[in-house]
Amino acid sequence: MNIIFNLFNQILSNIFNFTGDWGISIIFLTILVRIILVPFSIKQKSEMYNQQRISQKIQDIKLKYKNNEKRIKEETVKYEQQLAKSTLGCLVTFIQLPILFTLYNVVMKMPVQVGTIILPWVSSIKLYDSYYVVPIIYGLISICPQLINNLDYFKVLKEVNLSKTNLIITSIFSILITIKAPIALGLYFITTSLFTLFEEIGYRLYMKKFSAASSNC
16 A cells, blocks of 8 residues: 555656646546546446346347246346346446545645645645535536436437436535545545546447447448
8 A cells, every 4th residue: 555655646746746736736646547547447338338238138028028937038048147247347436445545645644734726715635625615516526427328319228317316316425425525535536527427428429339330230
C-alpha cells in the first residue's frame, strides 16, 4: 500500500507543479486513473451486454415455448451456463477502492490547508463542503450514466427503463457519502461520474453501430 501511496503522491505533486491548483490536479489524476481503467471497464461493459443479450434470448425462448416446460429447459440450459460464468460484474468498482483509500490518505497527509480555484469559497479540500454544493452536484451527476439507459436513442437491446425510485435512491446515496467527505474525494467522485457518462455514451454508440453492421451482413 505504501508503494501505491508514494506513487499517487508523486504523480499528484507532478500534476500540481504543472497546474498550480490542487483541485484541478485531483481532476487530472482522476482522469488519468480512469483512462488506465478503460480496458477493464470496456471488458466489464461487454460482459454485461452479453448477459443482457443472453437473458433476452432466454425470455424469447420462454415466450416461444410457454406451453412446453421440457423444451424450455432444453433450449435455455446452454444460455444459463453462460450466465453462470460471468465474473466481471463489479470489477472496476473493486479496483477503484484501493485507489480511493490511497487518494484519501494522500490528501489528508498534505502539510498545509490547500484550496482550489474551482471552489473559491472553500478554504481547504481536506474539509467537507459546508455549503453542500459538491454533494448536490455529485448527487445529480451520479444518475446521469443511468439516465442514458432510459433514452431510446442510446438503447442497444430491449432494456427496461430504470424507475424514478431507483434514480432518487442513487442520488440520495451519492449525496450522503459525500456530504461529510473531504472535498478532494467529492471532486474524484464527480469526475469519475462524468467520465463514466461519456464512456457509456461512447460504448453504446459503438455497440449500436456494431449491431447495425452485423444485421446488414
